[in-house]
Amino acid sequence: MTVGQTVLWGAVLVSAVLQLSVVTWNRELLQVWQxxxxxxxxxxxxxxxxxxxxxxxxxxxxxxxLARKRLGMQEPEHTQVFH
Structure with a gap:
């Protein structure tokens, strides 16, 4: 295996781990939102x-x-309006 292939496999593994962490973070945020x-x-x-x-x-x-029942209020019998 060459150095280039090793670097490429390392990048693939880092990318996979980052993808998993992003998916987990997204699920947690979705639960908080729900x-x-x-x-x-x-x-x-x-x-x-x-x-x-x-x-x-x-x-x-x-x-x-309630006013009529509790306070015993009733309509006045005679009303006068002064101008």
Whole structure:
């Protein structure tokens, strides 16, 4: 085997090792990305649920019913508007 062939085989081996390390690194990054994306989706679902819950809790009809029930509020019988 000549020096040129030895260098060539060395370059092939280095290239193969680098290829394996790049593939491994790529798989690790993909796993990190998938985990982050799953967390993003979970947070988006929770946010949607919280927005819906907020709109339910702040609905005017609900607030009116709670005021009447808990505070004993009622519509005034006679109203006068002064200009």
């Amino acid at each position: 985990k982050a994306d799953a967390e993003r989706q979970a947070l988006a679902q929770e946010y949607s649920r919280l927005v819906l819950e907020k709109s339910t809790l702040t609905a005017h009809g609900r607030i009116d019913a």
